Amino acid sequence: MNEEYIKERMKDYAMNIDDFSIGQEITDLDKSIGRIINKTSNSIEVLIKRKSKDGTDCNQWFNMMGFNKRFK
Numbered sequence: 001m002n003e004e005y006i007k008e009r010m011k012d013y014a015m016n017i018d019d020f021s022i023g024q025e026i027t028d029l030d031k032s033i034g035r036i037i038n039k040t041s042n043s044i045e046v047l048i049k050r051k052s053k054d055g056t057d058c059n060q061w062f063n064m065m066g067f068n069k070r071f072k
Contacts, residue, residue: 015064016064016068017039017041017042017044017064020036020039020044021036021039022036022037022038022039023035023036023037024036026046026071026072027071027072028048028070028071029070029071029072030051032048032049032051033049034046034047034048034049034071035047037059042063042064043061043062043063043064043067044061044062044064044067045059045060045061045062046059046060046061046062046067046071047059048060
């Protein structure tokens with residue numbers, strides 16, 4: 001139990017950034033599909049497709065804590 005908790009907490013601090021690659025498709029909380037377009041040592045840039053007819057596609061940077069909460 002303790003090892004599992006530590007592993008999950010380490011994800012918050014960029015320890016799982018190597019699990020992701022540029023070009024990889026990821027699923028947002030609302031089940032839409034995004035794509036990783038860039039990475040640094042502790043953050044990931046994601047192409048987010050528009051969510052509505054009037055919306056626009058955008059790129060957004062996430063630190064690993066925000067990324068792990070939003071994308072699965």
